[in-house]
Amino acid sequence: MPTAQLEDISLYYELTGPETGLPLVLSNSLGCTLEMWDPLLPHLPEGLRILRYDRRGHGRSGVPKPPYSMGQLVRDTEQLLDHLALERCVFLGLSIGGMVAQGLAVKRPDLLRALILSNTAARIATAEIWRDRAATARVQGLGALADATMERWFTPRFRATPEVAAWRAMFADTPLDGWTGCAQAIAGTDFYTTTAMLRLPTLGIAGDHDGSTPPDLVRETTDLVAGSEFALIHRAGHLPHVEQPADYARTVADFLARHDLHLAPNTH
């Protein structure tokens, strides 16, 4: 089982693709395991070296007692990349994963060649919203948040399909400590000032039906980075790579190609 024993946490990961391929790191959203990327993988260009991992408190990674901080989540990722000797990666982070991406890009620019900020923002919701959700989850379990969460994550069309059951289960099966710890980390994060200092190729991606990080919010954060690009995925919510995997993958591949990153060996 590929588990990295880091300073104070063990992280489960999967690393696939040729060793010389361009490293692409996929960083999950809250309440999801690395399997969240399964629908996207068949649509991505071949030849990429793809790292997926379960965040602290999720999936097969360690689940310490909360609170967690965004600094800790960034450090976990930094240590995982160092452990695997991956550098100059394209980092695609979705929602909380996009917050980790922003923090990592500021802290360790040597690790990243380009950023893809998907369905994320410099600040997500309010401390009060996160406190209320955590209070509900502590008393009633995460299942009590599942209906509202699926509404923010997916379009009505997708929610009417049998496929949504697996996503609801992934969310509801998240360890309560893990979800609460990461929710606290989001609540304490405001990257407006530091993200505005970033200077690397950056693509923002939003879903037109995203109820968690609506397109205007994603665009506002993306626009903080000079020279950044923005793409809107239609007929998709907070997880657009699930509802529109081909469009999403094409958007990513076109961005890589525009920046001469497409399948380029990681040698320069």
Ligand SMILES: O=C(O)CCC(=O)CC(=O)O
């Ligand atoms: O569950 C939600 O709608 C909140 C999601 C969020 O903002 C954080 C995440 O998806 O990582």
